[in-house]
Amino acid sequence: MSKDKKDYSKYFDFSDAKILSEDENGKRIRIRGREINILSEPNHRQEKQRGKQDVQVLYDTALPEEFKTIGLGKFYLVYTFGCQMNEHDSETIKGMLEQMGYKATEDRMEADIILLNTCAIRENAEDKVFGELGHLKHLKTEKPDMLLGVCGCMSQEEGVVKRILSKHGFVDLVFGTHNIHRLPHLIQEALFSKEMVVEVWSKEGDIVENLPKKREGLRGWVNIMYGCDKFCTYCIVPFTRGKERSRRPEDVIAEVRELARQGFKEITLLGQNVNAYGKDFTDITYSFANLMDDIHKIDIPRVRFTTSHPRDFDDHLIEVLAKGGNLVEHIHLPVQSGSSQVLKKMSRKYSRETYLELSRKIKQAIPDVVLTTDFIVGFPGETDEQFEETLSLVREVGYDFAYTYIYSPREGTPAAVMEDNVPMEVKSERLQRLNAAINEHSRKSNDRLLGATVEVLVEGVSKNNDSMLSGRTRSNKLVHFEGSADLIGSFVHVRITDPMTWYIKGDMITEPFAATDAV
Structure with missing residues (x-):
């Protein structure tokens, strides 16, 4: 074992664990005085075996009436670690919590439920989460009725879940990336049983449509697919997110049209490998290029996507992206090594x-x-x-x-x-x-942008100067300029006066002009 490789065995010891009951529905165990209801738990061997079962698309996801009052008068707080996919998962988690009656808070002392939506892509991401759990342990002691949960990619790792069971028994809820839609049921189980509830599916999840989302800001994240089949030797994602499953194109397009109707200025299409979109369809021939071509016709100002795998980036996609319009001139193309x-x-x-x-x-x-x-x-x-x-x-x-x-x-x-x-x-x-x-x-x-005029989507007030606004160009370059807060959410034109390494500065212009740069 290399010196950099983490040995999880030092973090947990199940010698004092006692199985209380076990059947086809799971098992209940007791570790260090805490009873734990394990409905299902992660298994890397199962995750490596790509199942042949059909992926179902579920549309009937309405929340049962009895769940809609569980959170009335209570507050939630969700901490998100990791990528845009995690951010979007948190939007779904927040949407479900608000359907249950919970209200958002930024004060952890006020929160009745705190969820950590985690990332497993690198070791330091896990260290941050366990560090945060250490801080929250004291809060849990002060507020024993507060629910504390860990979800996301870390929860799909065997060693992580075992470490939580053994060393972080104050956690109330552990669930994975495939069963987020089960959150209301898991909260109910944790509240009523007073036991830690663990439900992590190693099998591929179905595609669950029509879940509520609490979107904030100017940009909308839109999942077009889940999982990854590339199995890069360094990457845990194929295990934590499962095999590639594409959403139906009509569902994606309907969601984008709805975001356009709601006034979103920019959307980002999400997937671990968006270029593989549609390759799992058996009834139609429809690729990522086809999807981008259809979204190109929707009246929304900017469309981005992430992330791309070079192996699946084909000539048809390049041809479609070259049409411009709402398809922006920025492509994130991970290479990893030269x-x-x-x-x-x-x-x-x-x-x-x-x-x-x-x-x-x-x-x-x-x-x-x-x-x-x-x-x-x-x-x-x-x-x-x-x-x-x-x-x-x-x-x-x-x-x-x-x-x-x-x-x-x-x-x-x-x-x-x-x-x-x-x-x-x-x-x-x-x-x-x-x-x-x-x-x-x-x-x-x-x-090279000095003197050019660029279109900027104004995102907010600068953190360091209240008189300065910040936003991004079509090519995702960060721009700072003077302006009033009422411009947030709008498009303005800025003439670049001071290019820097990480951002560019300029002056907003109001007179008619001919654009001098596509960025």
């Missing part, structure tokens, strides 16, 4: 050369496109020469932004048993060099 050898060890299923060819095609079809990406440095066995290939890829493609990470082993993935033989000081040095190369291009890209 070395074909490392990409093969990662099981990314493309090479450096095919990625470069894809980026060339995209730039040729969409001249104003801005590309952003993800990188992992210090993957097991990565040599200095292979890292230099990553730096040269950055220079050749020219990214405006990148999420960069030091490799972090995840329990249950193939990479976790590889020899992690790149010293931490080498990983850190490589990360600094990579960030410097990306920052250099980002600054050059922003410098």
